[in-house]
Amino acid sequence: MSAQAYHSLDQLPGTLTVFPLPGVVLFPHYQLPLNIFEPRYLNMVDDAMAGNRLIGMVQSTGGNPQKPDLAGIGCAGRITSYSETDDGRYLITLAGIARFRIVQELDVTTPYRQVRPDWSAYADDLRPEMDEGLPARALLIATLREYAAGQDMDADWSAVEVAPFHALIHALAAGSPFSVMEKQALLEAATLKDRADMLITLLKMDSAGPEGGTLQ
Template sequence: MDPRPFHPRLEDLPRILPIFPLPGVLLLPDGKLPLNVFEPRYLALVQDALAWGRVFGMIQPQKTPVEGEEAGPVFDTGCAGRITAFSETDDGRLLVTLTGVCRFKVVEEVESNRGYRRVAADWEPFRHDLEPAPDISVDRRRLMAALKKFSKMHSLDINWKAIDAASDLALTVSLSMACPFEPPEKQALLECREAEQRAATLITLLEMAVAEYKGGPRSVRQ
């Protein structure tokens, strides 16, 4: 039985992709990202996505916008997700779970629709994201040593039993998405070619953050 019966095929993915630019937010293939959607343009994006295949892209702006300003140019690489759960709230918000499907390259930005931005997407460089990922081997000793120090630095509430039970691949995906790294570091994790490379990069970022710690947390986006 297919473990991902609703997963789209390459030919199912749209050429013109709605995007949701958010700094410091990372979506990876097979990762699950909760979103609290309240801006009118992004409510429109989600409503349109629900009607057109449930797919839209998460991508980071190249520079974090000042509050109240529009996000500027985005990075060249993002990750599309499929809406796998959503609920409406009485105050007009949508609570969405977006499951990562496939990364994409931005060919160009095209005309916006109903206030939200759209890009022409090239899926070909990441078509392997659509295949079930084989598990990987992670140096758990190094990872756990760095993660314990990093979590203490940032007062992170971590379910250590769940971490012990997770596969190396699932752990790499969830920690890469959840750890409060800076946007360029999140982008580096996204752009790793394979999961093994991402796991090594994750450990390096954790160890670098611990080594740079000087008695107080770095300025990070939570």
């Protein structure tokens, strides 16, 4: 099943492998390249490739480095590209599918962790086109133009103008120099409009400089 073939929550699994990677947040419909080298996660990729190819990216929140605490909400992605290097690493790309809430971490014998996910609040992640054309789009692009001008950044504005709203939001959320806490807050925003509003706020705060503060 391709990443685009998930149309209902019923298609998503009741058990999910999770990959707690500090500083990395996956968003729905965003492509995340990963370099896998730790043995337990090489094993994780092997098993995912032999199964449904799904891996849940979850932010670690401290605790034991070998088994860190997990944020309550993550995003599942499907492996859409895979290659192996001469030194045994895996280079994969995850395509974000949908967010999930961790209901329970499972007692497993695998070297990697697995959870029971709750997908029920995130059906709209499978239907991003429903939020196209929101008024927030124009404000987000205007704010982005102001931010880029202040940072002396260039952009392909013709591509920005025609990009799907969800693709624009998630590219900005993943690629902008926000803190991990801020990116996690963007992931947890209930709707695409909420995420756009938060992005606008973050861009304005970043443009204002250090005194603008950070999102808590």
